[in-house]
Amino acid sequence: MNKENAVAEKDHAHSKSAPFITITKRDSSSLKRNIVVRVIAILAALAVSALITLFITGENPIELFKTVIDGAFGQFRIWGTAQSVAMLLGIALALTPAFKMKFWNTGGEGQVLIGALASALVMMTAKDLPHWLASILVILAGVTAGAIWGIIPAVFKAYWKTNETLFTLMMNYVAIQLIKYFLKVADGSGSSTVGPSLLQYGRLPVLFDQQYMLNIIVVAVMTVMMYIYLKISKHGYEISVVGESENTAKYIGINVKKVVIRTMALSGALCGLIGVLLVGATSYSIDPNLAGGNGFTAIMVSWLAKFNPIIMIFTTLLIVVLSRGAENVSMTLGLNKSFSDILTGIILFFIIGCEFFINYKIHFNIAKKSNEEAEGNGNN
Amino acid sequence: MAIIEQIVELMVRAVMQGTPLLFGSTGEILTEKSGNLNLGIPGIMYIGAISGVIGGFFYQNYTSNYNVILAIIIPLVSSLAGSLLASLIYGFITITLRANQNVTGLALTTFGVGLGNFFGGSLIKITKSDTPFLALSKISAAYRTTLPFANRLGLFGNLFFSYGFMVYLAVVIALIVSFVLKRTRVGLQLRAVGESPATADAAGINVNRYKYFATCIGGMIAGLGGLYYILDYSKGIWANDAFGDRGWLAIAIVIFAIWRPNVSILGSYLFGGLYILFNYVSVSMNLLPLMQMLPYVVTIIVLVIVSMRKKRENLPPASLGTNYFREER
Amino acid sequence: MSETVSEKFALQLRTVTKAFGTKVIANKNVDLDVHYGEVLAILGENGSGKTTLMNMIAGIYHPDAGEIYVNGEKASINSPKDAFKYRIGMVHQHFKLVDLFTATENIILGINDGNKFDIASAEKEVKSISDKYGFVINPKKKIYEMSVSEKQTVEIIKVLYRGADILILDEPTAVLTPQETEKLFDVIRNMRNDGKSILIITHKLHEVLAISDRVSVLRKGEHIATVNTAETNEIELTEMMVGKKVSLNIGRSEPKDTCDRLIVSGINMTNTEGVKVLKDISFTAKAGEILGIAGIAGSGQRELLEAIAGLRPLDDGNITYINPVNSEQVELRSKSPMQIRELGVRLSFVPEDRLGMGLVGNMDIIDNMMLRSYKKGRSVFVDRKPPRQLADEIIESLEVVTPNAQTPVRRLSGGNVQKVLVGREIASAPSVLMVAYPVRGLDINSSYTIYNLLNAQKENGVAVIYVGEDLDVLLELCDRIIVLCAGSVSGVLDGRTAKKEEVGLLMTKVKGVGENE
Numbered sequence A: 001m002n003k004e005n006a007v008a009e010k011d012h013a014h015s016k017s018a019p020f021i022t023i024t025k026r027d028s029s030s031l032k033r034n035i036v037v038r039v040i041a042i043l044a045a046l047a048v049s050a051l052i053t054l055f056i057t058g059e060n061p062i063e064l065f066k067t068v069i070d071g072a073f074g075q076f077r078i079w080g081t082a083q084s085v086a087m088l089l090g091i092a093l094a095l096t097p098a099f100k101m102k103f104w105n106t107g108g109e110g111q112v113l114i115g116a117l118a119s120a121l122v123m124m125t126a127k128d129l130p131h132w133l134a135s136i137l138v139i140l141a142g143v144t145a146g147a148i149w150g151i152i153p154a155v156f157k158a159y160w161k162t163n164e165t166l167f168t169l170m171m172n173y174v175a176i177q178l179i180k181y182f183l184k185v186a187d188g189s190g191s192s193t194v195g196p197s198l199l200q201y202g203r204l205p206v207l208f209d210q211q212y213m214l215n216i217i218v219v220a221v222m223t224v225m226m227y228i229y230l231k232i233s234k235h236g237y238e239i240s241v242v243g244e245s246e247n248t249a250k251y252i253g254i255n256v257k258k259v260v261i262r263t264m265a266l267s268g269a270l271c272g273l274i275g276v277l278l279v280g281a282t283s284y285s286i287d288p289n290l291a292g293g294n295g296f297t298a299i300m301v302s303w304l305a306k307f308n309p310i311i312m313i314f315t316t317l318l319i320v321v322l323s324r325g326a327e328n329v330s331m332t333l334g335l336n337k338s339f340s341d342i343l344t345g346i347i348l349f350f351i352i353g354c355e356f357f358i359n360y361k362i363h364f365n366i367a368k369k370s371n372e373e374a375e376g377n378g379n380n
Numbered sequence B: 001m002a003i004i005e006q007i008v009e010l011m012v013r014a015v016m017q018g019t020p021l022l023f024g025s026t027g028e029i030l031t032e033k034s035g036n037l038n039l040g041i042p043g044i045m046y047i048g049a050i051s052g053v054i055g056g057f058f059y060q061n062y063t064s065n066y067n068v069i070l071a072i073i074i075p076l077v078s079s080l081a082g083s084l085l086a087s088l089i090y091g092f093i094t095i096t097l098r099a100n101q102n103v104t105g106l107a108l109t110t111f112g113v114g115l116g117n118f119f120g121g122s123l124i125k126i127t128k129s130d131t132p133f134l135a136l137s138k139i140s141a142a143y144r145t146t147l148p149f150a151n152r153l154g155l156f157g158n159l160f161f162s163y164g165f166m167v168y169l170a171v172v173i174a175l176i177v178s179f180v181l182k183r184t185r186v187g188l189q190l191r192a193v194g195e196s197p198a199t200a201d202a203a204g205i206n207v208n209r210y211k212y213f214a215t216c217i218g219g220m221i222a223g224l225g226g227l228y229y230i231l232d233y234s235k236g237i238w239a240n241d242a243f244g245d246r247g248w249l250a251i252a253i254v255i256f257a258i259w260r261p262n263v264s265i266l267g268s269y270l271f272g273g274l275y276i277l278f279n280y281v282s283v284s285m286n287l288l289p290l291m292q293m294l295p296y297v298v299t300i301i302v303l304v305i306v307s308m309r310k311k312r313e314n315l316p317p318a319s320l321g322t323n324y325f326r327e328e329r
Numbered sequence C: 001m002s003e004t005v006s007e008k009f010a011l012q013l014r015t016v017t018k019a020f021g022t023k024v025i026a027n028k029n030v031d032l033d034v035h036y037g038e039v040l041a042i043l044g045e046n047g048s049g050k051t052t053l054m055n056m057i058a059g060i061y062h063p064d065a066g067e068i069y070v071n072g073e074k075a076s077i078n079s080p081k082d083a084f085k086y087r088i089g090m091v092h093q094h095f096k097l098v099d100l101f102t103a104t105e106n107i108i109l110g111i112n113d114g115n116k117f118d119i120a121s122a123e124k125e126v127k128s129i130s131d132k133y134g135f136v137i138n139p140k141k142k143i144y145e146m147s148v149s150e151k152q153t154v155e156i157i158k159v160l161y162r163g164a165d166i167l168i169l170d171e172p173t174a175v176l177t178p179q180e181t182e183k184l185f186d187v188i189r190n191m192r193n194d195g196k197s198i199l200i201i202t203h204k205l206h207e208v209l210a211i212s213d214r215v216s217v218l219r220k221g222e223h224i225a226t227v228n229t230a231e232t233n234e235i236e237l238t239e240m241m242v243g244k245k246v247s248l249n250i251g252r253s254e255p256k257d258t259c260d261r262l263i264v265s266g267i268n269m270t271n272t273e274g275v276k277v278l279k280d281i282s283f284t285a286k287a288g289e290i291l292g293i294a295g296i297a298g299s300g301q302r303e304l305l306e307a308i309a310g311l312r313p314l315d316d317g318n319i320t321y322i323n324p325v326n327s328e329q330v331e332l333r334s335k336s337p338m339q340i341r342e343l344g345v346r347l348s349f350v351p352e353d354r355l356g357m358g359l360v361g362n363m364d365i366i367d368n369m370m371l372r373s374y375k376k377g378r379s380v381f382v383d384r385k386p387p388r389q390l391a392d393e394i395i396e397s398l399e400v401v402t403p404n405a406q407t408p409v410r411r412l413s414g415g416n417v418q419k420v421l422v423g424r425e426i427a428s429a430p431s432v433l434m435v436a437y438p439v440r441g442l443d444i445n446s447s448y449t450i451y452n453l454l455n456a457q458k459e460n461g462v463a464v465i466y467v468g469e470d471l472d473v474l475l476e477l478c479d480r481i482i483v484l485c486a487g488s489v490s491g492v493l494d495g496r497t498a499k500k501e502e503v504g505l506l507m508t509k510v511k512g513v514g515e516n517e
Helices: A002-014 A031-057 A061-073 A078-100 A108-125 A131-160 A164-186 A213-232 A234-244 A246-251 A256-283 A294-304 A309-332 A339-359 B002-033 B041-062 B068-096 B101-127 B137-143 B150-161 B165-183 B185-195 B197-202 B207-233 B246-256 B261-279 B285-309 C050-057 C080-085 C103-108 C119-133 C148-161 C178-193 C205-211 C234-242 C301-308 C337-342 C354-358 C365-370 C385-397 C414-427 C444-459 C471-477 C500-507
Strands: A021-025 A360-364 C009-020 C024-035 C039-043 C065-070 C073-075 C088-091 C166-170 C197-202 C214-219 C222-228 C259-270 C276-287 C290-294 C316-322 C329-331 C347-350 C432-436 C463-467 C480-485 C488-494
Touching: A031 A061, A031 A309, A031 A339, A061 A078, A061 A309, A078 A108, A078 A213, A078 A234, A078 A256, A078 A294, A078 A309, A108 A131, A108 A164, A108 A256, A108 A294, A131 A164, A131 A256, A131 B285, A164 B246, A164 B285, A213 A234, A213 A256, A213 A309, A234 A246, A234 A256, A234 C365, A246 A256, A246 C354, A294 A309, A294 A339, A294 B101, A309 A339, A339 A360, A339 B068, A339 B101, B002 B041, B002 B150, B002 B165, B002 B185, B002 B207, B002 B246, B002 B261, B041 B068, B041 B101, B041 B137, B041 B207, B041 B246, B068 B101, B068 B137, B068 B207, B137 B207, B165 B185, B165 B207, B165 B261, B185 B197, B185 B207, B197 B207, B207 B246, B246 B261, B246 B285, B261 B285, C009 C050, C024 C050, C024 C197, C024 C214, C039 C050, C039 C178, C039 C205, C039 C234, C050 C088, C050 C166, C050 C197, C080 C088, C088 C148, C103 C119, C103 C148, C119 C148, C119 C178, C148 C166, C148 C178, C178 C197, C178 C205, C197 C205, C205 C234, C214 C234, C222 C234, C234 C500, C259 C301, C259 C463, C276 C290, C276 C301, C276 C316, C276 C463, C276 C488, C290 C444, C290 C471, C290 C500, C301 C347, C301 C432, C301 C463, C347 C354, C347 C414, C354 C414, C365 C385, C365 C414, C385 C414, C414 C432, C414 C444, C432 C444, C444 C463, C444 C471, C471 C500, C480 C500, C488 C500
Parallel strands: C024 C222, C039 C197, C039 C214, C088 C166, C166 C197, C290 C463, C290 C480, C347 C432, C432 C463
Antiparallel strands: A021 A360, C009 C024, C009 C065, C065 C073, C214 C222, C259 C276, C259 C316, C316 C329, C480 C488
């Protein structure tokens, strides 16, 4: 902290005019400080959320808090929470290598859905195959479809610098409409989902009699693998270099195009895998809302965790607990369940906004003319 | 003759479908021209809708002397105020606090859609009102008032005069924004901010002020799209999630229109038409999703072609998605 | 020697001083007088404080001490906007233009004079300004369609449009062809005849003599002298600019067992903007010697090294590497850095842009060590043990000041960043080592560490290519010196016998001009 202050003050002495507030990039921020800032942000967010809830419902805040906890960890809800965490975390992990490369993959939702769709197709048609082979095909189909959905925008980004944020965003809706089309043609009934009666073959095994166990195990393994992949694999290292400085990547001879395409293939494939789990191991049904917007929420989860898979467990927990808790609040109070989205939004605003206090330093210039007297005050 | 009537009807419906998209895409174009990629626009459109509905709801249910002018103005003003606040949240976090635009925008969409659906679904309960469901029929009637002579002009009247005032408002705003961007000093400076904030800064332009200005005005325009959808298109009846993915479609149109609001008028009506084309062509209902997919596919193709041709005028604003920070030396 | 402050002068500086941090003094007690209607050349080597001084006049920086007078009155200039109030405008080396806009749109950008916004009349005014001074410009042309010289014209008109009477041009000819330079000089003369004062930063002597009325020479931040151009010559100016030879006592051993290692023959390169940046360059780098490359900044040094390293494509010519093990000849042209390495070519390169190219600022020292070696072995995982050892070794042997090897390199000081980079490049046991401005921004001690490292490499039989800007260093460190001027080789000198002035003259001599003398 001391060194950092000294540097800032020196920098400060250079600036010639002295507006009331000057902002400089913070050179570094200690881990302790980062945690304190984020905790304050979360507390502030909770306080605001509580106030709003109070204002709308007139309920006692302590009671509200209990309802939130109950909603997330209550007797019959804990497995549901675990499943939500697993799916959201899985998608966030899938998106992370792309983000680390500074490739804004906003297409997680679509990559999950297209993977789910491919799996569903196999589950509907693979009736003459042995079960194990059908299961493998279910997985392969989903993973491949997801990878393709990721590779398409990556190729255009690598060769023509096509804006990947907008491209992947649009791909989501192409996938959604493809699923809607599938629903129309799969069974003539015109129902809004295609359910277990049609998706029979190659279902993935249920472990330990617990419907969500496979998902949880797969995502747990994914977390560890992704951590290892990013941290100590050669690919992970290349991803970091490309993300940090394309110039350096070229200087040491990394084939940037190849890395971009390969990484997006991985990102899409893992999203596709989550799609496989959602259809092949969870609900055996498919509808356009299968991913439930998690493809978007995962972007925030990954970003909030600074793309660190281990921290991502906690950011996922935070989001899931709060939203399931808020869902419970709205249920008990007979409110619309969208109430949880409002609270999630507010909490996200606070956590996103607080990064500013980690990355930048604010100086309040008290003296009118001389800069020497100015204070470096970054701790507010 | 029947075919012509059908075509005219299709066009009329396309215009009505396209109008929310036009508001949304015009607002997003203005915002993006300042370099801010606001993925919160779908959320802001919900907020614009629900704010207007709340304003209208209180006016319709708690006023004794009902006045048509106020019935129009109150929802309009509350919609604008709601969208402004939502845009300010986005602006504060991305411009002042310089947080990632994508993440902030997506959070705002989560928030906005939640806000819309929550109040849309709970307004009656919260206010302990005795109306059975959220329907602003009187106000909607005011919004849907057409010119009196529209009916007397046959097909021509149908095509051009059969809409509520907001349809025209959308076109007028798109043309104004187009004019401002192209022909005024403010527009020139705004575009400079979006293209090269460092150059604009060096030329003495207040970059942050322009970014706020574009984000807020853009958000307010987009919010009107939500308002139109409820009070005119849906005849004043709120249904949760009815607005659907129109916000994202509006963002698609921005690309389709290559960041030109006047092209966006055509784009919006075209995409609106694709939304309802299935009613007018004799294909199986099964193909409906594929038709609704078309706008997105077309958008992707436009995006790809534009990036391949590298015609500078058609590319996204050069600083789109990035925040500006002047490093003090 | 400087005149008293009076309204007879367009601009006067008195004891202007500016420091960056505690170490670097950019300008010290500079006095300067600028007449109405004259062209004053500001001459000096790289790092002599020319640009900083001009930036203070233009309001980019504020002097730490000293005063600026405009028309005999004390001026307080805190921003470029202030400068325009005093009718001062500067054209920077790096253009600040919006590519997508037309010339006129760029020229009027940021002006809020309360008048009606009218592009057509602005275009007319731009046209009339350009006619008045002899610019050739289409006011409706977009910047991205323009040549560098057209962009420069836009920048100059931008300044004139805002009513500047004192124009500062920062190395305006650096990016121009000789023909374009001639045209620019015509324009400058027209402006002078119109009563404007023009300050032109340059280090090309023949241009100074061609265009200026007087010359002010800066050296190491101080004003050395101002002389009338008509009364001076290239030799005298060079002496003032480079100063007396300073002995640095850099040890230089006699080259032993030299043999050809890298043969560059007849290479030409055109950059992405279509400018020819390397013209028919040929030389040989020998094992066991340090080959110096001298030249004014931007004469093609960067492009040359990057071409050898496989980072930029050539128009034609060959780069041949002779393998020290089996004397086999390997052609490097149009190979990527990875291919070059796979061919067994041990080429190391310390680029000019240390944190933007040679290193990754946000990665720690260990991971930066790994940049060169991470691919080794068949494992899918990186092995951080060797780079960690290397990092520790470099930290210890080169005395890198850092909390530990896990510190991101962007948090190290410039000298320590450079030690990390040079240390890594040397660690891969190169047979060719290219270094670009390795001591720029370094303090004396760090600089000597680098010189010693380079000398040790030379004694180990490495072919070292050293691109530098300080002539004293080049003359004491290098065995042979190639001088680049505007993308061509203007001379090859023996490092032991060459005179400083000789190098200085070759650096500033455009081919053809020099040969006529």
